[in-house]
Amino acid sequence: MSRASVLFAAYTALLLLLPPSFCSQAPSNSSTTNEDNANCTLSCGNIYIKPPFRLPGQPPNCGNKAFELSCEENNTIAVLSLYAGTYYVQEINYTSFTLRVVDSDVHKSRDNYFSNPRYSLTSFNFTDTDPYDISTNPVPIIYLNCTNPIDSPLSVETAPCVNRNRYSNSSDSSLSSLTNMYSYFMVADRDGYVSSSDLGKSCKITQMVMASPSTYEFMMSCEAIYNEIARGFELSWLDYACRSICGKDDVGFCTSCPPDGTVGTWYKSIVNFVVSLLNIGLYPTGAFLSLLRINIEPNSLCFIVIISVIAYLAQFQAVKFVFGFPCVIALLVFKWRRRHLSVYDNIEDFLQNNDDLMPIRYSYSNIKKMTRGFKEKVGEGGYGSVYKGKLRSGRLVAIKMLGTSKSNGQEFINEVATIGRIHHVNVVQLLGFCVEGSKRALVYDFMPNGSLEKYIFSQQGALSLSSEKMFKVAIGVAHGIEYLHQGCDMQILHFDIKPHNILLDENFAPKVSDFGLARLCPLDNSLVSLTAARGTMGYIAPELFYKNIGGVSYKADVYSYGMLLMEMAGRRKNLNATAEHTSQIYFPTWVSEQLSEGNDIEIEDTTEEEKKIVKKMIMVALWCIQLKPGERPSMSKVVEMLDREIEGIRMPPKPFLYPQQMPESTEIS
Known part of the structure; x- marks a missing residue:
């Protein structure tokens, strides 16, 4: 036997004897590393600050800028700024890679149960690019204000913890209004779910925070909940530690690495040596592995061992090809599968990282039973x-079965991430969802009167609503969009307001639906970045096409609502190529000219009062569809204008379809 064969067999046996946890069995830190960490260690109160954490002004080699803290109140309190919020650091555990933080307002007023956290924060805020993630499964705590009492096993009334007498002499209108409301905590069940049926229809979500309790029973009283909120919640930087020390990739191996830089060297030296040995007897496979040696993972060593044995046994080129080629193909498939997550993996990752979702997750068999x-x-x-179904309780539901996704399941994620967290009388309620392989479904309340589209564009008045009912629908839709823009802790931009996406319940109350194109953004963000226009032609705001008239913001939804309102008032499509007169092809321009000239809008079979309602709807719609976003009102202003008498609404300027139509004196350069 040759010397190379002996070395080859010896190292094959060595690999077989390596323990699975060899990644954690690394040499200890060098003295140089210890000295560097000692020079970078500072204290802030009883908190020791050392890498990866740092304080402002420390040398660049001390810690990471992404983990910068500040030391405030005479160097007694370590402060973490997170998503525009201020949190006080209670404890840093460098062994478990966790730190516990608490909202700054709660920390300052821990003896005052009425002082709620100042900032809303849930696990949904965290993304893969953030330096921190949630250490344990957090329990979401939802603050509710209700006009009527609710009865749910997951709700806890806050009244026993609030000393209302302290505020009886207060002139603060917000406190006065609060005393006329029912205030609750809503805590997720043991599986992390909050059913939408537990939320009363008169309730509004005012805040969502997290707690990291030691036991689930903390939810049994408001005092216990406040105490858990005062304890704060845990964040982890384990992902950063493993990725920087052990070469951790997006799959998540090596989660117990020691805080030193020797593990990567120890591991790579073994892999590189084994790959070099493979070059002795199996040239094609060895050369291929040489290209991949940097990316091979510890749990892939079994592949190396198998190939090593094959190389030792393969003495002829034919045998090498028969055994080596399938191994190369297997490794190629393995790497390809790792690098190309399917749509279903993306959805599952989203659901695992957002375990505070309120809708219920159903199995596909349950969906089939509901729809018979x-x-x-x-x-x-x-x-x-969309199919009609029924829950076991007898409640009728509409079940949307999603087809093949063209954007890695983003429509499903958008829908669940937005509508799954809110509750409003003019927004369709998401009761549950289903994800099983390629099967994806969304479960909503059933709307017996269908979409608004068939009442606006019905042939020869087959399905019609009076002007008063149509006006009530318009106000309801405006309230729903206003809530999406201002009523949640995150602003929700719909980007697809149109008649087809407005559903009507048994009382013709409107519900905004279909959030597949929606975007979430912070309330203080005035503009959003889009890579392409989104929405339905005829309702898309012009700034999504023409960048020189203004940035994309919530005003895009205002424009879409204006086009919808114009169609509701005129009972016709805004763009009608078959109109009797060419001047009436684009309805908004024609109706604007009629109003400017003082002409009445003639509508058949309507009273004078109904004519006033239609004229008011048209004037508000003309304000909403102004070409420049800055000249459109907010949805709050739209609601206010609809509630006014028509005499209190100024005549809007003539609307333009695109910048080239505007006079040179008003066109933006």
């Missing part, structure tokens, strides 16, 4: 099909 085998289809679109 998808027996009654009630609608169909580019997203898939």
Whole structure:
């Protein structure tokens, strides 16, 4: 036997004897590393600050800028700034890579139960690019204000903890209004769910925070909940530590690495040596592995061992090809699967990282039972099909079965991430969802009167609403969009307001639906960045096409609402190529000219009062569809204008479709 064969067999045996946890069995830190850390260690109160944490002004080699803290109140309190919020550091555990923080307002007023956290924060705020993530499964705590009392096993009334007498002499209107409300905590169940049926219809979510309790029973009283909020919650930087020390990739191996830089060298030296040995007997496979040696993982060593044995046994080129080629193909497939997550993996990652979602997760078998085998289809679109179903309680539901995704499941994620967290009388309620492989479904309340589209564009008045009812629908839709823009802890931009996405319940109360194109952004963000226009032609705001008229913001939804309102008032499409007169092809321009000239808008079979309502809707719509976003009102202003008498609304300027139509004196350069 040759010397190379002996070395080859010896190192194959060595690899077989390596323990699975060899990544954690690394040499201890060098003295140089210890000295560097000692020079970078500072104290802030009883908190020791050392790498990866740092304080402002420390040398660049001390810690990471992403983990910078500040030391305040005469160097007694370490402060962490997180998502525009201020949190006081209670404890840093460098062994478990965790730190516990608490909202600054709660820390200052821990003896005052009425002092709620100042900042809303949930696990949904955290992304893969953040330096921190949630250490344990946090329990979401939802603050509710209700006009009527609710009865739910997950709700805890805050009244026993609030000393209202302290504020009886206060002139603060917000406190006065609060005393006329019912205030609750809503805490997720043991599985991390909050059913939408537990939220009363008169309730509004005012805040969402997190707690990291030691036991689930902390939710049994408001005193215990306040105490857990005062304890704060844990954040982890384990992901950063492993990625920087052990070469951790996005799959998540090596989660117990020691805080030193020797593990990567120890591991790579073994892999590189084994790959070099493979070059002795299996040239094609060895050369291929040489290209991949940097990316091979510890749990892939079994592949190396198998190939080593094959190389030792393969004495002829034919044998080498028969055994070596399949191994190369297997490794190629392995690497490709790792680098190309499917749409279903993206959705599962989203659901695992957002365990505070309120809707219920159903199995596909439950969905089939609800729809009686998808027996009654009630609608169909580019997203898939909608079926009528029934829950075991007898409640009717509409189940949207999503088709093949063209954007890695982003429509599903958008829908659950936005509508799954809110509750409003003019927004459709998401009761649950289903994700099983390629099967994706969304479960909503059933709307027996269908979409608004068939009442606006019905042929020869087959389905019609009076002007008063249409006006009430318009106000309801405005309230729903206003809530999306201002009523949540995150601003929700819909980007697809149109008649087809406005559903009507049994009382013709409107519900904004279909959040597949929605975007979440902080309330203080005035502009959003989009890579491409989104929405439906005829309702898309012009700034999504023409960048020189202004940035994209919530005003895009205002424009879409204006186009919808114009169609509701005129009972016709805004763009009608078959109109009797060419001047009436684009309805908004024609109706604006009529109003400017003092002409009345003639509508058949309407009273004078109904004519006033239609004229008011048209004037408000003209304000909403102004070309420049800055000249459009907010949705709050739109609601206010609709509530006014028509005499109190100024005549809007003539609307333009695109910048080239504008006079040179007003066009933006």
